[in-house]
Amino acid sequence: MTRGRPPAHTREQVVDTAIRLADAEGLAAVTFRRVATEIGAGAMSLYTYVPDKDRLLDLMVDRVGGETAQIKITGDWRTDLMALAAAQRTLMLAHPWLPGALPNRRLTGRNMLGYLEQGLAALAPTGLDGPTKMELIALITGFVASYVTNELTAATPAAEQVALITDAVASGDFPHLAAALGSGAQGTETSFERIAGWIITGLVEQAIRPRPSDRSSS
């Protein structure tokens, strides 16, 4: 039954417009009025397609989640997880607002579930139990998000913080910090692959290891 006035737009159109806006001008540019004028509608008309702003963000996240390249599962969890992490990073670099929009967001759609599914498939050979796999996936996703955030932010050193840090170093209260800043300027050697390799290999190997009692002092 299709009674009533037919919709002039679609939910996909609204979400796509919001994504395009966020890509071009950042999350802050995504306002109902702005999105509405962009698709040539009244601000309030959007509520026909989207229940509220928070849900719009959910939908945006799920939609771009669908753009993630489908990785092929080789059966080697290290290779597969690296591929998945790399795909995630590519996605976040294409949509810089994504890392910032991810926290506090609920699983809204099948695309996010699809991502979860891929991660679980990659982890299948490890023989870990379900909750542990979930935890590992969340951990890896969180790492990628924070890495990309740093990656996108680090370009702006901000002058003001430089003063704070040099002052702090000069005060002598932070010897290790001074040493760390002086030590290595190895530039782009801190590549994504290097660190992602650490975290993935390290994490999964630790998780697989059958608990060698507990060697901490407690």
Added chain:
Amino acid sequence: MTRGRPPAHTREQVVDTAIRLADAEGLAAVTFRRVATEIGAGAMSLYTYVPDKDRLLDLMVDRVGGETAQIKITGDWRTDLMALAAAQRTLMLAHPWLPGALPNRRLTGRNMLGYLEQGLAALAPTGLDGPTKMELIALITGFVASYVTNELTAATPAAEQVALITDAVASGDFPHLAAALGSGAQGTETSFERIAGWIITGLVEQAIRPRPSDRSSS
């Protein structure tokens, strides 16, 4: 020189009030008007003590950062990093808004630098270079933040997502997800210490390992 009308309040008072508000009612309750009435001042008076809202958040973060328990450096990096992570988690559980306020925030004060300094001190025995140490600290902090966020959110399963997930599982398109959900309900076994142990041990051991060429297929 102390000419002019003396301030009726202090920056610390403003920041403390904002923190108290955030602790009690969440970050959203922290508005200039609200903070102002709370300390018995006009909204615009706050601008005497704080340049703008973003800086107020910076100051809040740095202030609670000062509450972090000073860990004692034993010289065993695993023990020390675990203690540091645990201290961070304690802090974030005491101030649930902190994980949400952390991203996109600049290093504002000496307390944050102090935290950095502690992490570097803990990592000193590893002999890693400065940038790598920094990276590891950021990674661990990011992990703690996302873990605590999950910890605070997971209490609310939200009914709506349950429907989405059961539908998805019923559709048969997500076999691994179905299996993972069915597998283990081991409850609180996914403790912070267990996972923090993985990430710290795994990460640092990987970082220390002198690069066994590269065993991926590429």
Added chain:
DNA sequence: ACTATTTTCAGTACAGCGTACGAGAAAGGG
């Protein structure tokens, strides 16, 4: 064909936000 029903459209309006501006109040220095 006309009416009733249902759905979408979008203008107006409201409370709340951060904050720019500017006039008044309160202090010390000459």
Added chain:
DNA sequence: CCCTTTCTCGTACGCTGTACTGAAAATAGT
């Protein structure tokens, strides 16, 4: 005593999300 300096804070502007409301546009039933 006045002048300079500093802090105080009411008013106001533009912006936000969105509740409400009535008009518009389609179909379903008679």
